[in-house]
Amino acid sequence: MGDTPERWYWIEGRIGRRTWVLRFVGMLAVMFTLVFLPLLVLGDRPPEDMRATIGCSAIPVIFACVVFRFVQDVKRLHDLGQPGWFLFCGFIPVINLIYVVILAFQDGQPHRNAFGPDPKRRDEGFEAVADVFR
Numbered sequence: 458m459g460d461t462p463e464r465w466y467w468i469e470g471r472i473g474r475r476t477w478v479l480r481f482v483g484m485l486a487v488m489f490t491l492v493f494l495p496l497l498v499l500g501d502r503p504p505e506d507m508r509a510t511i512g513c514s515a516i517p518v519i520f521a522c523v524v525f526r527f528v529q530d531v532k533r534l535h536d537l538g539q540p541g542w543f544l545f546c547g548f549i550p551v552i553n554l555i556y557v558v559i560l561a562f563q564d565g566q567p568h569r570n571a572f573g574p575d576p577k578r579r580d581e582g583f584e585a586v587a588d589v590f591r
Contacts, residue, residue, distance in 0.1 A: 535572035536565030
């Protein structure tokens, strides 16, 4: 029951640093490719009929990427043992820089927490040994 693509928009669970960074970079690549690249290719003044098309097609892409980013941030916060509402720290100037550094570089909790098992599975061996003594 890993974090499969079908579950990428679910808030439950935890993700590690590497997964968070790769998904963050992937989201930026999708946004650049689908939103900004057409504007760069068409230049400063795209034809009138293309402006509406680009604008209307960009809105759902941006919305999906923003929601995806929020969900991934919540999962990363869960890995750190923090509730999802800490996500709002990302909206405070200066604090948001610290927030991103913490999400990108702080190691998650090495054991099962209230939000699920360790994504790195560092505690599986210990749980098997603990089951023997229970």
